[in-house]
Amino acid sequence: MNGQTKGSKRFARLAQRPINKDTFIQEWPEVGLIAMDSASDPKPSLKIVDGVIEEMDGKARADFDMIDHFIARHAVDLERSAEAMATPSKELARMLVDIHVPRQEIVQLISGCTPAKVVEVVNHLTVLEMMMALAKMRIRRTPANQAHVTNRKEHPALMAADAAEASLRGFAEIETTVKVARMAPLSAMAILIGSQAGRGGVLTQCAVEEALNLRLAIKGLTTYSETLSVYGTDPAFIDGDDTPWSKAFLASAYASRGIKIRFTSGTGSEVLMGHAQGKSMLYLETRCLMVVKGAGSQGVQNGSISCVALPESLPGGVRAILAENLIATLLGLEVASGNDALASHSDIRKSAKLMLQFIPGTDLVTSGYSAVPREDNLFGGGNFDAEDLDDWNVIQRDMSIDGGIHPVREDDVLRVRERAARAVQAVFQELGFPTITEAEVGAATYAHAGTDMPNRDQVADLAAAERFLQGQQTILEVIQALDAHGYGDIAERVLEMQRQRIIGDYLQPSAIFDDDFRVLSAINDPNDYQGPGTGYRPAGKRWQAIQDLPQAVNPREMVGEAPTPIALRLQSIGPAAQGVDMEVVVALGPAFGEEITTTIGGLSHSDVLREVMAGIAEEGVSARLVRVLATSDCAFIGHEGAKLSGSGVAIGIQSKGTTVIHQRDLEPLNNLELFPQAPALSLDSYRQIGRNAARYAKGKATTPVSVPVDNTVRLRLIVKATLMHLRETKRVVLGALPLELQVTWHEEPL
Amino acid sequence: MIKKRLRYPLSETIGDSIRSRTERPLAELTLDNLRLGLLAPEDFLIHSEALKLQAQIARAGGYRQLASNLLRAAELVDIPNEKLLSMYNALRPNRSTYEQLTSLADELQNVYNAEETAKLLREAAEIYKMFGLCLAGS
Numbered sequence: 001m002n003g004q005t006k007g008s009k010r011f012a013r014l015a016q017r018p019i020n021k022d023t024f025i026q027e028w029p030e031v032g033l034i035a036m037d038s039a040s041d042p043k044p045s046l047k048i049v050d051g052v053i054e055e056m057d058g059k060a061r062a063d064f065d066m067i068d069h070f071i072a073r074h075a076v077d078l079e080r081s082a083e084a085m086a087t088p089s090k091e092l093a094r095m096l097v098d099i100h101v102p103r104q105e106i107v108q109l110i111s112g113c114t115p116a117k118v119v120e121v122v123n124h125l126t127v128l129e130m131m132m133a134l135a136k137m138r139i140r141r142t143p144a145n146q147a148h149v150t151n152r153k154e155h156p157a158l159m160a161a162d163a164a165e166a167s168l169r170g171f172a173e174i175e176t177t178v179k180v181a182r183m184a185p186l187s188a189m190a191i192l193i194g195s196q197a198g199r200g201g202v203l204t205q206c207a208v209e210e211a212l213n214l215r216l217a218i219k220g221l222t223t224y225s226e227t228l229s230v231y232g233t234d235p236a237f238i239d240g241d242d243t244p245w246s247k248a249f250l251a252s253a254y255a256s257r258g259i260k261i262r263f264t265s266g267t268g269s270e271v272l273m274g275h276a277q278g279k280s281m282l283y284l285e286t287r288c289l290m291v292v293k294g295a296g297s298q299g300v301q302n303g304s305i306s307c308v309a310l311p312e313s314l315p316g317g318v319r320a321i322l323a324e325n326l327i328a329t330l331l332g333l334e335v336a337s338g339n340d341a342l343a344s345h346s347d348i349r350k351s352a353k354l355m356l357q358f359i360p361g362t363d364l365v366t367s368g369y370s371a372v373p374r375e376d377n378l379f380g381g382g383n384f385d386a387e388d389l390d391d392w393n394v395i396q397r398d399m400s401i402d403g404g405i406h407p408v409r410e411d412d413v414l415r416v417r418e419r420a421a422r423a424v425q426a427v428f429q430e431l432g433f434p435t436i437t438e439a440e441v442g443a444a445t446y447a448h449a450g451t452d453m454p455n456r457d458q459v460a461d462l463a464a465a466e467r468f469l470q471g472q473q474t475i476l477e478v479i480q481a482l483d484a485h486g487y488g489d490i491a492e493r494v495l496e497m498q499r500q501r502i503i504g505d506y507l508q509p510s511a512i513f514d515d516d517f518r519v520l521s522a523i524n525d526p527n528d529y530q531g532p533g534t535g536y537r538p539a540g541k542r543w544q545a546i547q548d549l550p551q552a553v554n555p556r557e558m559v560g561e562a563p564t565p566i567a568l569r570l571q572s573i574g575p576a577a578q579g580v581d582m583e584v585v586v587a588l589g590p591a592f593g594e595e596i597t598t599t600i601g602g603l604s605h606s607d608v609l610r611e612v613m614a615g616i617a618e619e620g621v622s623a624r625l626v627r628v629l630a631t632s633d634c635a636f637i638g639h640e641g642a643k644l645s646g647s648g649v650a651i652g653i654q655s656k657g658t659t660v661i662h663q664r665d666l667e668p669l670n671n672l673e674l675f676p677q678a679p680a681l682s683l684d685s686y687r688q689i690g691r692n693a694a695r696y697a698k699g700k701a702t703t704p705v706s707v708p709v710d711n712t713v714r715l716r717l718i719v720k721a722t723l724m725h726l727r728e729t730k731r732v733v734l735g736a737l738p739l740e741l742q743v744t745w746h747e748e749p750l
Numbered sequence: 751m752i753k754k755r756l757r758y759p760l761s762e763t764i765g766d767s768i769r770s771r772t773e774r775p776l777a778e779l780t781l782d783n784l785r786l787g788l789l790a791p792e793d794f795l796i797h798s799e800a801l802k803l804q805a806q807i808a809r810a811g812g813y814r815q816l817a818s819n820l821l822r823a824a825e826l827v828d829i830p831n832e833k834l835l836s837m838y839n840a841l842r843p844n845r846s847t848y849e850q851l852t853s854l855a856d857e858l859q860n861v862y863n864a865e866e867t868a869k870l871l872r873e874a875a876e877i878y879k880m881f882g883l884c885l886a887g888s
Contacts, residue, residue, distance in 0.1 A: 066877055066880075107812065214835060215831075243841070243843055243874065243877075245873065246874075248819070249841050249870065253823075255819060255822075256824070258800075296815040297819070332812065332813060483784075483785065501795070502794060503768055504800045523807060523808075
């Protein structure tokens with residue numbers, strides 16, 4: 001933590017690192033500050049008498065709490081129980097990572113387990129094993145991702161533009177929320193229109209209080225809802241103003257209007273509310289998940305969500321979060337696997353944690369990637385935000401993994417952003433909402449953050465939102481407004497979202513839509529991973545899209561670049577002779593001064609050569625130039641030169657500038673001095689190299705040339721070095737003898 | 751007629767025969783008809799038959815509890831929005847007496863033929879009574 005150090009400069013530096021802004025605590029099991037495996041977690045047990053559970057996890061029916069009753073009645077499949085409970089937990093755990101045991105078999109067995117049994121199974125797994133299991137147990141084959149879109153000003157044009165960009169980037173779902181609850185109708189409307197301007201089929205929701213949420217959905221302003229929170233102890237559930245039965249009813253209420261839902265839970269919420277009853281976070285979360293399943297939800301958003309910093313303060317907390325994602329899949333639930341709320345000050349720690357879900361893949365890798373800057377995130381700050389989008393894209397490309405999005409081009413982004421903002425402008429005009437000006441549309445098109453937007457009259461917007469919510473108008477008036485103002489395509493897509501409601505295909509587990517509104521769910525796209533060569537992997541067009549970074553360049557074009565003209569002419573005048581006099585041979589690579597005319601550090605070959613020769617001359621020694629054609633390797637170029645040199649000393653220079661001082665009687669890969677980091681060499685360095693070589697030739701004591709060290713050189717320039725070397729190597733003529741060169745200097749580049 | 755093996759997604763297999771709760775075929779839910787003023791919000795409500803078909807698909811896929819949820823949903827399609835919201839609120843903790851909950855269950859069963867949902871409410875009433883989540887009786 002940020003405490004005083006005792007004088008160690010190392011510790012002082014470490015104390016300032018982002019990781020040490022995070023809070024870490026030791027376990028305190030009695031109050032529930034323990035991630036997994038608390039001594040007071042119950043041991044699995046199950047007694048069934050006449051088709052009724054009489055004892056579960058060491059508790060007699062008479063001692064059941066409310067949640068036990070719900071789980072016993074709705075979440076445990078009694079037909080499967082005998083076999084499931086009799087199977088040793090370690091054996092079940094091994095089945096999870098055994099590629100020969102298919103997912104369906106495990107789901108069926110787990111359906112007969114009690115909460116404590118499920119926890120005991122997962123406790124046997126390391127993080128790596130959990131990742132293997134998650135890859136197999138995720139219910140939808142194709143992974144996807146969800147975006148969060150909000151802004152500080154609750155500006156509808158910016159909301160629409162950001163939603164359009166998020167859907168263009170490939171997010172399957174977009175969620176918004178509000179600062180002021182009364183703004184919800186306008187924000188929900190803006191992201192719905194915006195999302196469909198980006199591409200068809202993106203699902204949208206607005207996180208507000210349950211009753212308001214249902215109202216928005218009924219009006220057609222949202223297409224799914226994931227705010228149905230559940231908790232793992234009775235008092236926490238009651239504090240959440242619900243029971244498992246009221247949530248189950250709510251789930252059916254949504255489905256009766258054709259609206260997809262997903263429940264929410266996550267480790268840490270109970271202890272945060274003061275009601276953990278001394279149980280581990282994972283045990284309580286498992287109870288939540290069994291309530292979710294029992295209530296008939298198709299899926300869950302979990303992975304600690306807004307409480308994430310709490311389990312992460314504890315030993316094994318990140319493992320527990322992975323375990324809860326895994327348990328959701330074991331129960332056959334769609335999982336939107338957290339990674340949404342800000343979890344650490346450390347980018348290293350955030351990325352490391354992300355990999356646990358990113359690599360195996362989940363139905364929605366985050367339950368809200370902040371597609372806006374952190375300052376605009378009304379969910380309390382995103383773990384990954386708009387500024388991390390390219391990092392995410394690159395990591396997908398690095399690992400050949402589909403994290404649910406793909407790189408986009410700036411032109412395309414600007415086009416959909418403007419269209420979305422204009423579409424919302426038209427709808428506002430048609431419905432009599434406060435005007436969205438041209439200036440606002442323009443600002444929304446090019447904005448990065450809410451601060452780029454003009455201020456709006458929030459009172460007027462809120463009044464319009466309230467009128468819409470209370471009035472008779474619905475999404476149908478919005479669709480007509482879009483259509484009337486020339487946004488027929490967006491109107492069609494928003495209408496299609498409404499049509500899907502009467503079909504109900506997207507009520508099935510883990511349902512999303514592709515661009516053409518083809519539904520993809522665990523029913524028609526079930527995860528079939530069973531080891532190498534099976535399951536989902538990005539291929540074909542999808543893999544092309546993932547790897548197509550706008551900043552990636554074509555290396556062939558880099559190689560083909562015409563050389564920059566230089567004020568130097570090197571003319572070959574026949575085979576190089578064996579020297580006898582006091583001299584230093586300067587041996588040049590095959591492309592030096594011709595195919596390539598500048599070093600990797602941007603120095604002109606004419607300047608480099610002039611300095612080297614001047615350095616040699618300073619020591620009163622003559623220089624002789626030869627071109628080596630038989631090799632492009634720096635050491636061998638130098639050694640070839642040394643063999644020809646009357647003094648036995650030569651300087652070898654590759655075209656990219658890498659240089660060696662060599663001596664005839666050394667092994668080729670040995671040397672007097674080597675300068676492997678060409679970008680670090682200045683013209684002065686080359687002069688000193690010339691001088692030193694001459695001193696070695698004369699047998700004088702010589703201090704090696706000092707060159708500054710830059711440890712980022714290799715990172716920055718390795719691609720360029722490779723391409724320059726390829727170009728030089730192309731000029732190699734195997735077995736060719738070195739050529740004597742005559743140098744002519746010119747006033748101007750030729 | 752329902753085939754032995756339901757093919758999913760319904761939109762691709764029996765899309766033509768899907769109707770809204772107002773008995774309007776899916777094919778009529780078009781932008782053209784909206785322009786002509788022929789469509790109302792109720793035309794975009796799901797039919798109980800579609801929910802029952804989806805429940806069958808869920809059950810066949812091994813999602814037993816989701817299937818039950820969709821069957822309850824099928825029972826709720828005719829309940830007006832405000833009534834549905836008030837039923838949800840009545841089910842929240844400490845909102846209703848035991849008798850109010852059981853009579854709500856009776857209403858669901860008798861008025862809306864919502865047998866499964868009524869069962870869920872009766873079960874809730876019993877549990878709420880057991881755990882002191884009912885208001886004191888009148």
